[in-house]
Amino acid sequence: MRAKVATCLVIVIVLFDLRVAPVKAHGPQSVDRRVDQLLSQMTIEEKVGQVNQLFYFRQFMQPEMVEPGIREGKIGSLLFVTDPATINRFQKVAVEQSRLKIPLLFGFDVIHGFRTVFPVPLAMASSWDPALVEQAQSIAASEARAVGVRWTFAPMVDIARDPRWGRIVEGAGEDPFLGARIAAAQVRGFQGQDPSSAGRLLACMKHFAGYGAGTGGRDYDSAYISDAELYNVYLPPFKAAVDAGVGSAMSAYMNLNDVPATGNAFLLSDVLRRQWGFKGFVVSDADSVGNLVTHGFAEDKADAAYRAFTAGVDMEMSLPGINTVSMAYATSLTKLVQEGRVTKERLDDAVRRILEAKFKIGLFDNPYVDESRVAAIHNNPEHRRLARVAAQRSMVLLRNEGNMLPLVKGDPKVSSIAVIGPLADSKRDIRGPWTLADDPKSAVSVVEGLRNKVGSSVRVEYAPGVDIRRVYPSIFDIMSGPRPAAWSEAQKVAEFDKAVSLARASDVVVMVLGLHEEMSGEAASQSTLDLPGRQLELLQTVSGLGKPVVLVLINGRPLDISWAASNISAILEAWHPGAEGGNAIADILFGDATPGGKLPVTWPRSAAQIPIYYARNLTQQPESARDFKSRYWDIPTSPLYPFGYGLSYTTFSFSNLRVSKPEVKLGESIEVLADVQNTGKRAGDEVAQLYIHQRYGSASRPVRELKGFERITLAAGEKKTVRFTLGKSELTYWSSAAKGWVQDPSTFDLWVGADSTAPLTTTLKVVR
Ligand code: BGC
Numbered sequence: 145m146r147a148k149v150a151t152c153l154v155i156v157i158v159l160f161d162l163r164v165a166p167v168k169a170h171g172p173q174s175v176d177r178r179v180d181q182l183l184s185q186m187t188i189e190e191k192v193g194q195v196n197q198l199f200y201f202r203q204f205m206q207p208e209m210v211e212p213g214i215r216e217g218k219i220g221s222l223l224f225v226t227d228p229a230t231i232n233r234f235q236k237v238a239v240e241q242s243r244l245k246i247p248l249l250f251g252f253d254v255i256h257g258f259r260t261v262f263p264v265p266l267a268m269a270s271s272w273d274p275a276l277v278e279q280a281q282s283i284a285a286s287e288a289r290a291v292g293v294r295w296t297f298a299p300m301v302d303i304a305r306d307p308r309w310g311r312i313v314e315g316a317g318e319d320p321f322l323g324a325r326i327a328a329a330q331v332r333g334f335q336g337q338d339p340s341s342a343g344r345l346l347a348c349m350k351h352f353a354g355y356g357a358g359t360g361g362r363d364y365d366s367a368y369i370s371d372a373e374l375y376n377v378y379l380p381p382f383k384a385a386v387d388a389g390v391g392s393a394m395s396a397y398m399n400l401n402d403v404p405a406t407g408n409a410f411l412l413s414d415v416l417r418r419q420w421g422f423k424g425f426v427v428s429d430a431d432s433v434g435n436l437v438t439h440g441f442a443e444d445k446a447d448a449a450y451r452a453f454t455a456g457v458d459m460e461m462s463l464p465g466i467n468t469v470s471m472a473y474a475t476s477l478t479k480l481v482q483e484g485r486v487t488k489e490r491l492d493d494a495v496r497r498i499l500e501a502k503f504k505i506g507l508f509d510n511p512y513v514d515e516s517r518v519a520a521i522h523n524n525p526e527h528r529r530l531a532r533v534a535a536q537r538s539m540v541l542l543r544n545e546g547n548m549l550p551l552v553k554g555d556p557k558v559s560s561i562a563v564i565g566p567l568a569d570s571k572r573d574i575r576g577p578w579t580l581a582d583d584p585k586s587a588v589s590v591v592e593g594l595r596n597k598v599g600s601s602v603r604v605e606y607a608p609g610v611d612i613r614r615v616y617p618s619i620f621d622i623m624s625g626p627r628p629a630a631w632s633e634a635q636k637v638a639e640f641d642k643a644v645s646l647a648r649a650s651d652v653v654v655m656v657l658g659l660h661e662e663m664s665g666e667a668a669s670q671s672t673l674d675l676p677g678r679q680l681e682l683l684q685t686v687s688g689l690g691k692p693v694v695l696v697l698i699n700g701r702p703l704d705i706s707w708a709a710s711n712i713s714a715i716l717e718a719w720h721p722g723a724e725g726g727n728a729i730a731d732i733l734f735g736d737a738t739p740g741g742k743l744p745v746t747w748p749r750s751a752a753q754i755p756i757y758y759a760r761n762l763t764q765q766p767e768s769a770r771d772f773k774s775r776y777w778d779i780p781t782s783p784l785y786p787f788g789y790g791l792s793y794t795t796f797s798f799s800n801l802r803v804s805k806p807e808v809k810l811g812e813s814i815e816v817l818a819d820v821q822n823t824g825k826r827a828g829d830e831v832a833q834l835y836i837h838q839r840y841g842s843a844s845r846p847v848r849e850l851k852g853f854e855r856i857t858l859a860a861g862e863k864k865t866v867r868f869t870l871g872k873s874e875l876t877y878w879s880s881a882a883k884g885w886v887q888d889p890s891t892f893d894l895w896v897g898a899d900s901t902a903p904l905t906t907t908l909k910v911v912r
Contacts, residue, residue, distance in 0.1 A: 175503040179496055185244060188478050188488075191495045194220035194246065195453075196474045197427060197461045200234075203622065207233060217242045218474065220498060221249040221295075221459065226581045228515045231292035239511045247511040249502055251427075254296035254334075254345065255314060255578035256280075258287035260527040260723060261587065264576040264664075264700055265300065265326075267538035267719035269316035269744040270790075272831040272855050274329035280534050281333025283527050286343030288581070290521040292513030294505055295346040297394060299330035301381035302351055305757045307745065308361025310668030313577060313700030313720070315356065317744030318757045318787065320377050321850040324384035331388035339391060340506030343521075349385040351396035351429060353411055354378050358398055361754065363669050366399040372843065375878030375885075377759075383420060391424045391501055395457050397432050404439045406432040407448075412456030425458040425497035433460045434469025445469060446476035453477065453486055458494035528724055535721035535728030537829075541739035541791040542705075542747075545713040548692060550735025550793060551652065553598060560603040562650035563591045564643045564686060565657045565679065566612045567698040572624065573658075576700060576720025577665030580623055586723060590656050590696060593726025597734055605650065609643030611636065612677035618662035627660070640682065647686045653693045654733070655683055655712075661720060664700025673704040673751045680707060687711055696729055702747045709784055717741075738793045740829030740855065742899065747785035752776075758787040758900040759846035788833050788850070788899035794824030794860065798832070798897045798904045803870075807909040810887050813871030814908065818896040820866055822858035831855045832866040833902065835895045836874070841888030843879040848900055866896070875910065 183191075193216070200210055200222045207230065213219045214237045225231050231250055238248045256262045262280045271277070281298075288296060303323055304312035316326040327349065334347040354374065357367035369378060382393070395412060396405035405411060406428050416422045433452040434445055442448035449472040452460070460473040480486040502508060541549070551558050567573045571587040588596070591606045598604060611631040621627070631639065647653045657679045662668060674680070684707070687693050694714040697703065698721075708715055716739065718729050731737040748756045753776075763774040767781060775781040797820070804815040820832050834852035838845040852868030876887045892908045 175500055178503060179499045182499055183492055188481050190217040190244060191491050192473060192477045193218040194495045194498050195459045197221035197223060197459050199223055199463050200225045211237050214238050215241045217244060221251055223251040225250055226252055226291055226293060228291040228513045228518055232512050235511050247502060247507045249295055250293050251295040251297060252288060252293045253578055254284050254288045255298050257284045258581050259522040260287060260531050261575045261579050261582050262531050263535050263538040263722045264313050264720045265315055266313050266317060267721060269326050270540050270741040271537040272742050272853055273537055274325050276534055276537055277326055277329040278333040279530060281330045283530060285334045285345040287522055289343050289345055290518045294507060296334055297348045297350060299327050300350050301327040301385055302356035303378050304356040305755050306361040307673060307701040308669050308751060308754060309356060309358060310363060310664045311666055313664040318746060319850050320380035322744055323381035327381040328384045328388040331385050331390045340504060346391040346501060346505050348392040348394050349382055349390045350394035352393050353382055353396060354400045355396040355398055361669050363667050364397050368401055372878050372880040386420050386422050393426045395426055395428050395432060397429050399439055404436055404441050406457055407436045407441055407451040407455045409455040425501055426456055427459040428452060428457045428461050430461050430463050431467045431469055434472045437469060445472045448472045449476040450480055450485055458497055531722050532724035532728050535725050536731055536737035538719060538741050539732055539739050540717040540741040540743055542715040542717055542785060543709060544791055548714040549733060551733055553734055558652050560650040561594060562646045562653045563594060563604060563606045564609050564647060564653060565655050566608045566610055567658055568656035569606050573661045573698055574725040575722060576661050588724055588726035590726045590729050593730035596727060597730035605646055607643035607646045609640055609682045610678045612660060614663060619667055620662050643682060644685055647691060648689050653686055653691050654696060655686060655693055656696045656698060658697045658699035673702060675703055683708060702745055704750045706749050706784060738828040740792055742788050742790035742831045743785055746783045746787045749779060749784045756783055759849050761844045762847055786900045792828040794822055794826045794828035796830040796898060797821050797823050801896050801904045801906050803906060803908055807911060810889060810910060810912055811872050813869050816868045816870055816894055817865055819863055821863040822860055825860050827859045829855055829857050830898060832896060834868045835900060837893040839891045841890045842881045842886050
């Protein structure tokens with residue numbers, strides 16, 4: 145691989161000698177003037193350098209492989225450099241040795257934390273708490289910025305309605321309204337008011353657009369999405385990110401309606417630029433430019449560069465040495481411009497946007513990073529504290545029969561705990577995918593968290609019981625290291641028996657089951673939602689012992705837990721809760737925190753129900769029809785748990801749903817109010833959710849659509865009024881009949897309640 149990398153990099157280190165006075169990048173000029181001044185001095189090759197972004201993997205590359213290219217102004221950005229000394233080293237070459245002294249932009253995937261790992265994005269969305277999401281991403285930004293990373297490839301805002309798709313873990317789930325609120329919160333968290341200010345990063349919304357709709361849930365596979373579904377479902381989180389000021393966007397890998405997203409002028413020019421007025425720059429996904437050839441779309445690499453660049457991709461992300469399709473811009477764009485196939489204006493346009501971003505984040509004024517400050521920023525105890533709070537607030541209590549939870553500390557019936565399962569003592573899996581810059585040793589496993597909680601008075605013992613592994617190894621094993629060797633047949637039998645014996649000898653069993661971190665994420669699609677390996681068998685065997693069993697799930701997507709849902713009294717969905725996950729799980733299990741998270745996805749009974757999501761349209765033969773029902777004859781059509789669902793250790797009631805006016809004119813807004821009361825004996829959080837349904841109009845609308853939510857904390861017995869605004873923006877949709885945005889006069893059903901099946905309802909009439 146190294147040889148290939150070197151061969152490809154030769155392309156970027158061809159020397160040329162043009163000596164002019166450097167642009168004075170400091171001073172009072174406006175960004176525009178500074179950019180103009182630079183552009184006027186740049187050669188075509190230097191401009192092409194700015195649109196060239198390369199991966200730098202310290203695992204198998206050396207600085208000497210990229211430094212000549214930086215010196216010659218042939219690289220505008222590097223990704224995956226996270227060592228501050230190396231960042232300063234490369235930056236010095238750019239700003240002190242290159243002709244125009246343009247600083248490099250260092251990018252990295254800061255997805256759910258950097259040094260301090262927060263819960264995975266799907267978990268953060270389960271908190272239904274945009275303020276928390278914003279705070280978590282601002283901490284992640286500060287830690288990444290501390291080492292010199294200035295740009296994150298986040299937020300990932302792809303709507304995902306197919307849990308077979310591994311990257312469902314990286315987003316906010318199935319719903320455009322929740323997705324939009326979480327997307328905007330992440331942009332605010334990363335960028336703050338101004339991405340140049342201390343501790344902030346430039347954000348990048350991805351993957352534009354429709355990546356979550358890959359056929360069969362297979363990663364990278366083609367998506368076919370109607371315009372109505374695109375505008376109403378897949379695009380709103382991107383639009384929200386743009387409205388929140390996101391500085392960049394990443395084009396997706398896959399084919400959208402037969403035109404690859406990276407060569408898709410409809411997406412990149414019509415929607416993004418013309419309809420939304422997006423001013424930032426667009427980067428491709430890794431090698432997605434050259435892969436326009438692989439898609440059967442571009443003729444060759446030069447044509448791929450032409451098609452992506454003219455469609456609107458400003459910068460190309462390349463994996464040099466790994467793919468032959470890499471560096472299409474670096475190898476072809478100069479010639480394309482010289483031949484006049486790509487206009488100089490288009491090149492200037494792309495370079496202008498990239499330089500503008502570099503100016504706006506303060507890179508010209510402050511290109512270096514202060515290495516002496518890294519440790520203090522990374523070791524801020526407040527970051528770990530917030531990671532723990534975030535994990536507590538992200539967890540979803542799925543079942544709690546007979547109020548089995550919380551466990552009580554000091555209860556003589558809890559004097560020994562068996563912690564069982566392949567994920568129970570794993571520091572790697574508690575963190576989840578996209579954790580590439582932390583210290584895995586600092587993560588707290590469930591076993592450790594429980595021991596921390598109960599101290600020495602309670603015996604906490606652990607047995608993995610079963611071994612789980614992917615059939616196809618993960619590409620991320622390169623980064624995180626391979627798993628230990630698979631167990632022998634004899635070991636499998638011995639470990640299973642050991643776990644069962646441990647359970648038999650303990651008062652309470654905490655089963656920690658689910659997925660390894662590399663079983664979700666990129667290139668991690670799965671055909672079923674079954675618990676891998678013999679986990680279900682282990683659960684069934686242990687449950688047969690008659691001990692109290694709590695099931696804790698560590699996973700990046702809904703799984704088939706139908707058996708557990710009717711046989712295990714307490715089930716806690718912890719997702720991959722991050723570095724403080726073990727402590728946070730212990731907090732919840734022992735009632736030091738009360739669960740209040742809600743599902744951001746519909747939870748299927750099995751993969752056979754996919755696609756399944758709550759905001760579907762009505763059918764003429766619903767389940768209530770006399771016959772010829774739209775349903776499966778062999779399994780229920782309803783999900784195991786609905787979108788928005790989650791229990792607490794207390795109970796809540798909703799009442800007094802009302803609207804400020806029962807009838808409004810098109811374009812007017814009303815308020816929707818409801819009272820929420822904590823009817824239990826302890827404080828807790830409820831997420832009040834507003835859903836609407838338009839009864840008739842220019843097109844059919846979903847049975848329910850989320851249009852408002854608020855997470856509130858109520859003391860025992862306390863009652864609060866929640867208030868939502870419903871107006872034009874909530875009632876307008878893209879109609880395939882009208883081929884555009886419409887607000888229909890119609891009657892609307894409204895519901896406010898605890899999940900997407902909330903019964904409390906009223907109506908609203910919208911008239912001309
Ligand atoms: C992923 C992107 C990511 C990029 C850089 C790609 O494989 O699809 O989400 O930002 O790699 O790491």
